[in-house]
Amino acid sequence: MRLYNTLKRSKEAFTPANDNDVNMYVCGITAYDLCHIGHARSSVVFDVLYRYLKHEGYKVNFIRNFTDIDDKIIKRAAEVGKEASEIAEKFIGEFYVDMDRLNIQRPTVEPKCTEHIPEMIDLTQRLIDKGHAYATPSGDVYFKVRSFDGYGKLSGRNIDELESGARIAPGEEKEDPLDFALWKAAKPGEPFWESPWGQGRPGWHLECSAMSEKYSPLPLDIHGGGQDLSFPHHENEVAQSEAATGKPFANYWVHNGFVQINSEKMSKSLGNFFTIRDILDKFLPETLRYFLLTMHYRSPLDFSFDALEEGEKGVKRIYSALNQIDAELAKDKWKKSPFPEELTKELDDLEKHFAEAMADDLNTAGALGHIFSVIRLAGRVAEDKNLRKAEGGRDLFQRIKADMADWATILGIFERKPAEFLLELRDNRAARAGIDPAKVQELLDARAQARKDKDFEKSDAIRDELAAMQVEVHDTPQGATWDVL
RNA sequence: GGCGACAUAGCCAAGUGGUAAGGCAGAGGUCUGCAAAACCUCCAUUCUCCGGUUCAAAUCCGGAUGUCGCCUCCA
Numbered sequence: 001m002r003l004y005n006t007l008k009r010s011k012e013a014f015t016p017a018n019d020n021d022v023n024m025y026v027c028g029i030t031a032y033d034l035c036h037i038g039h040a041r042s043s044v045v046f047d048v049l050y051r052y053l054k055h056e057g058y059k060v061n062f063i064r065n066f067t068d069i070d071d072k073i074i075k076r077a078a079e080v081g082k083e084a085s086e087i088a089e090k091f092i093g094e095f096y097v098d099m100d101r102l103n104i105q106r107p108t109v110e111p112k113c114t115e116h117i118p119e120m121i122d123l124t125q126r127l128i129d130k131g132h133a134y135a136t137p138s139g140d141v142y143f144k145v146r147s148f149d150g151y152g153k154l155s156g157r158n159i160d161e162l163e164s165g166a167r168i169a170p171g172e173e174k175e176d177p178l179d180f181a182l183w184k185a186a187k188p189g190e191p192f193w194e195s196p197w198g199q200g201r202p203g204w205h206l207e208c209s210a211m212s213e214k215y216s217p218l219p220l221d222i223h224g225g226g227q228d229l230s231f232p233h234h235e236n237e238v239a240q241s242e243a244a245t246g247k248p249f250a251n252y253w254v255h256n257g258f259v260q261i262n263s264e265k266m267s268k269s270l271g272n273f274f275t276i277r278d279i280l281d282k283f284l285p286e287t288l289r290y291f292l293l294t295m296h297y298r299s300p301l302d303f304s305f306d307a308l309e310e311g312e313k314g315v316k317r318i319y320s321a322l323n324q325i326d327a328e329l330a331k332d333k334w335k336k337s338p339f340p341e342e343l344t345k346e347l348d349d350l351e352k353h354f355a356e357a358m359a360d361d362l363n364t365a366g367a368l369g370h371i372f373s374v375i376r377l378a379g380r381v382a383e384d385k386n387l388r389k390a391e392g393g394r395d396l397f398q399r400i401k402a403d404m405a406d407w408a409t410i411l412g413i414f415e416r417k418p419a420e421f422l423l424e425l426r427d428n429r430a431a432r433a434g435i436d437p438a439k440v441q442e443l444l445d446a447r448a449q450a451r452k453d454k455d456f457e458k459s460d461a462i463r464d465e466l467a468a469m470q471v472e473v474h475d476t477p478q479g480a481t482w483d484v485l
Numbered sequence: 486g487g488c489g490a491c492a493u494a495g496c497c498a499a500g501u502g503g504u505a506a507g508g509c510a511g512a513g514g515u516c517u518g519c520a521a522a523a524c525c526u527c528c529a530u531u532c533u534c535c536g537g538u539u540c541a542a543a544u545c546c547g548g549a550u551g552u553c554g555c556c557u558c559c560a
Contacts (some may be wrong), residue, residue, distance in 0.1 A: 009489095011501090027560080035560090042560040072558070155555080161487050162556075204558090226560030231488090233559090256560070257490090263553065294508080295498070300491075300553070310497070310509050317508085320523070353506085357499085366499045369507030379524050383515080456518060463520075474522045483522070 001056065001359040003222075004298060006230060006253040007154055011361050014252060016221045022058045023216035024050065025250070027208055027225035027233070028110070030067040031091035032076045034275045035098050037288075037303055038259045038266060042226050044289055044412070045256040045297040045362075047104045049224070051410050052358055062107040063215045065208060066092055068114050069201055074190055084191050085114070098276040101285040103412045111211045113202065117193045119210040120202040123244055124182045124195075132243040136173035139185030139198035143205075145178040148239045154253060155231035180236055182206045205236035212249070213241065223250035227298075230255055257300045266303070274303065284428050286421070287312045290413050293364040314368075315413070316425060321375040322404060323418035324382055325397050339392020343381065347396060350374050351403060358410065371407065374400055429484040433470050440471050444480050447473070 003014045016022045026046045029039060046064075053060045067073075068088035077084040092112075113120075124141050127133035132147045145151050145159070152159050162178060181203035186192035192199035202210075212220055218241065225234060234253065241249040258265060261272040279288055282305070291311035295301045350370050357366035378400050381387045408414040416424075430437055443462050450459040463473050470485045 029560080030558085038560045040560090045560090070558090156488060157556075158487080227490090228555065228559055231555060232557090258554070258560075260553075265554070265559095267559075298490090299498090302497085307497070314508060317523095324523080357506095360500095363499070366506070369499060372507050376525085383524055451518090454518085460519075467521090472521055475517075475520085476522095481522090485521095 001052075002361055003252050003254060004361050005251075006255050007250075009156070012252070014221075016058065017219060017251065018217075020058050022053050022060045022221045023063070024053075024060060024222040024224065025063045025065075025208070025212045025216065025220050026107075026223070027229055028064040028066050029091075029095055030070050030072055030204075031088040031095065032070070032072040033091060034094055034277060036259075036266065037274050037276060037279060038226065040098070040102060040276050040279075040288065041259050041292050041297075041301065042256050043099060043104050044102060044292045046224050046254075047412060048293065048297075048364060048410065049222075049254070049362055050105060050107070051412060052362065055406075055410050060108070061216060063109045063111065063211065064107040065211050066110060066112045067204065067207060068092065068112045069191060070113075070204060078189075088112075088114075098280075101280060102276070102289055103285065103415070105412075109215045111215060113207045113211075116207070116211055116214065117202065119214050120206050121183075121193075121195050123206065123210045123213070123240065124202075126244045127182065127240065130243065133182055134175065135183075135197045138173060139183075139200055140173065140181055141183035141197055142174055142179040143182050143236070143240060143243075144175065145180070145239065146176060148243045150242060151178075151239050152235065154238050155235045157231060157235070180205060180232065182240070205233055206240060208233075209237050209240040209244070209249075212237075213245070218245055219248040220250040222252045222254055224254040224256070227255040227257055255298070257296075257298045260300050260302050261304070263300075263302055279308070282432055283308055283312065284315075284425060286413050286416070287315055287425075290315045290368075293411060293413070294368060296365050297362055312425070312429075314372075316422070318371060318375055318414060319416075319418045319421050319425070321378055322401070322414065323422060325378055325401055326418055328382055328388055329394065329397050329401070333389075334391040334394045335386075335389050337386060337390045337392075339387065339390045339396075343377065343387075343396060344392070346377055347374065347399060347403075350377070354403075354407060364411065367407070367411070371404070374403065426483050430471075433484050435469055435471060435484065440466065440469070440482055444473070444482060448480060 001014045002011045004011045029035060050060060050062050066088070069084060073084045073087050077087045124133060127143065128135065128141065133141055133143050135141045152162070159178065183195060183197055183200050183206070184203055185198055185200045190201070192201055212218070223234065230253070238249045260266060264270065264272065266272055266274070287308060291308050292301070294311060294314070350373055354367050354370045357363040357370060378397065381393050381396055387393045404414055427437065443466055447459045447462040450462065466473055466482070467485065471482050472485045474481045474483065
């Protein structure tokens with residue numbers, strides 16, 4: 001496959017350092033609050049990359065950490081009068097609830113920062129020994145940025161230009177404003193661990209370097225995270241790891257684009273902020289996951305409930321088609337009539353296009369487009385009396401069903417039984433529209449009686465009443481069903 | 486101020502040198518007691534603007550305009 005590598009600023013053929021083994025590290029959450037839709041995007045993107053690599057036959061060692069000690073966690077703990085560890089544990093639990101609903105697969109390893117303090121102390125000591133770091137009298141340890149030649153290569157920054165903007169905050173004992181903390185001395189009342197430099201805790205950037213090194217040989221094949229992490233977080237990781245080991249840290253850097261609200265960055269300070277829960281209170285998780293995949297992972301993605309509703313229509317359309325294919329395949333008589341070769345050829349091409357889209361820097365938006373084309377192909381066959389009854393038609397339906405099942409394992413959507421999902425989606429939309437399903441059923445029963453009596457005036461009146469409730473009625477040979485308008 | 490990304494139909498959105506995927510909305514049709522849903526078909530001579538390179542540009546280069554991000558915790 002080809003992957004866009006932030007380090008090179010271009011797409012490159014992806015080749016793991018060691019045959020079929022892929023070592024992938026993605027920066028996880030800092031556990032101090034509920035996850036928002038930006039976390040959802042990042043999680044879904046790297047989940048699809050993980051699934052895709054496995055699908056392509058790679059053996060993937062996927063590492064995603066938890067930052068469970070940090071300024072923000074300490075602050076939150078102080079606010080609510082709890083231990084930092086309690087806060088971290090609580091939000092790690094909440095994180096899993098959200099991730100499971102979004103059908104995010106568990107990584108191979110999920111290391112926690114607080115369980116790797118010895119490794120972090122060791123890495124810090126090695127950096128001091130090599131002259132890349134220094135301890136201050138008050139017990140902080142800083143990385144000496146100017147001691148590392150490659151600083152700035154990932155984010156494309158020039159060290160001297162950075163200098164002008166950097167400042168030493170009052171009370172800091174840095175030799176250079178650019179230097180960043182590897183180890184922070186504990187302030188009174190803060191959680192701490194013993195170290196050669198006194199009681200303290202690791203700096204944020206250090207965690208990822210230490211845990212990468214522990215769970216993967218270096219260089220990592222892929223290191224991922226949100227775009228905003230590229231500087232300074234990832235730049236600092238590169239500096240720490242490469243200065244300590246003398247080896248390249250990661251071969252491919254993958255950064256996902258941001259979720260925006262009205263073309264502006266979503267952030268707590270702007271107040272334009274949605275948690276995953278806010279959205280899943282109203283929409284099905286699969287709707288959100290589908291929506292997140294309709295745009296290329298590197299593009300900024302504008303979130304709105306209107307856009308999400310449009311995505312919902314897409315999911316519905318695909319599941320409806322899958323449902324129809326199931327219905328066709330439920331038949332047991334098939335004719336040996338001729339079947340046009342072009343249609344089979346069309347599916348050949350579409351299968352190829354899907355594979356190419358995914359291989360081209362994980363182009364899920366393009367891949368989804370090809371799925372719609374496959375769906376339309378199925379629709380064309382189902383529409384034609386001769387084609388849908390032919391053995392060739394059956395074979396095509398079966399192949400499409402198998403393709404969709406295969407693709408579903410990569411995308412993590414369309415894995416449900418169509419009929420079941422469609423009902424669930426209807427009820428979800430009904431709940432959103434404030435429709436009472438019991439009341440609908442009551443009216444539907446009354447209408448069925450009226451139709452049986454050939455009292456079409458009455459049955460139409462009931463249908464109008466339902467329409468006023470935003471309920472649409474579908475008459476089928478098996479009776480009436482309903483959906484939300 | 487420094488670094489970077491983006492600009493494609495009414496809207497959303499793929500497409501990085503070979504003559505514009507897909508979705509939503511819209512129009513027509515099949516079906517139906519009438520409908521609706523579903524399904525089928527149609528829907529950008531053109532890719533923000535101006536120059537340039539090339540047999541060939543939405544794609545490459547230069548410039549303009551606009552939008553956004555990073556440089557401070559942030560997915």
